[in-house]
Amino acid sequence: MTLSQLQYFCAVCRYHSITRAAQSLYISQPTISTAIHELEKEFHLSLFLHTPNKIVLTEEGAAFYQKADELLKRVRNMEEEFSHSGQSLRPLRIGIPPILSTVFLPQLTEEFEETYHIPLQLTECASHRAAELVQEEKLDILLGNLDVYNLEQYHYHLMQEDHYVYCVSKNHPLAQASSVTLPDLKDESIILFHMDSVQAVTIQSAFQALSLKPQVKLYISQLTTMMKYLESGRYGAFLYSSIPIDETKFVRLPLKPEIKAKFGILWKKGIFLSHGLEQWIRFVKSRG
Known part of the structure; x- marks a missing residue:
């Protein structure tokens, strides 16, 4: 018996429906059915x-x-009591890739902390690595790219969809192009984020699917460093279209055909949802 099994069971009791219980906990119906079956067994x-x-x-x-409801209430009370007994609340640990910090931060995190008074601890790392840390319970949640994961291993919520563009400075030879294709870029000097990033894996896989090898000159971890290199006019970079850029210096070139991306939150299956994690999931989902 686990706390998460009891949490799922009690939700079904409250809603008299596995479907509604699953919706309230942001998990799949089979997950709840399995938990109930294991308790009965x-x-x-x-x-x-x-x-x-x-x-x-x-x-x-x-x-x-x-009995289960009483036990969960005691767990909640214990969580609140000992979270407040120290100098500060235990923070909710969130992993986010550096490239997406400019899209979701700081507005999202500041609004959450001001509304719920639950502190957040942010760790910048690639979405691949952050997902591993979520599985190891060293992070509570990933706020990042959902494209390359086996999502059956996790619970997740899609926040928005996006697509890649090719970004160059206004003094780059391609700056006046209306759009570009990957074959157009096969001989261009390209900058990617670090090799284990979703962006790098996605772009390199797209080239490989066309039997092309991109000319990657630099792997970089920070967006600001990437943009400084782009200013020279010698390099181009693949960015999400929602990434803010200085449009007096740079242009976004549409990719044909589009390479899409999906952003959202991802958390481990089968865990007991702490008060902070549950509030964060509800908060993010309420924003669409």
Whole structure:
């Protein structure tokens, strides 16, 4: 028995529906069904009766719910008591790739902290690495690119979709182009973010799919450094279209065909949702 199993079970009891319980917890229906099945198997109980319109607790299920609900309330009380007993609340640990910091920060995090008074601890790292740290429970959540992950290993919420553009300075030979294709860029000097970033993996895979090898001259970790190199007019870089740039110095060239990207939050399956994590998920989802 785990706290997350009890949390899922109690949600079904409150909503009389696996579908609504899954929606309230931002997880899949099979995850809840599996948790309930495991509880029934462990304790040799039949917890629910299924009717055409809803599911109803059995007598032993009602007794189990009373105990489970009391236990979860004690856990919540303990969490709040000991979170406040120190000098500060335990922060919610969020991993975010540097390139997306300019898209989502600081407005998103400042609004959350001001509204819920829950501190956030941000760690800049590639989405690949951040997802690994979420799985290892060294981070609570990833705010990043969702494109290359096996999402079946995680719960996630899609925040927005975007696409890549090719960014050059206004003194670059391609600056007047209306659009570019990957074959157009096969001999261009290109800058990518570090090799384990989603951006680098996505772009290199797109070139490889066309049997092309990009001329990557630099792998860089910071957007500001990348833009300084672009100013010379010798390099180009792939950026998300939503990344703000100085339009007096640089231009965004559309890619044909588009290479799309998806941004969102991602957290580990099967964990007990702390108060802070639950509030963060609700907050992000409320923003669309």
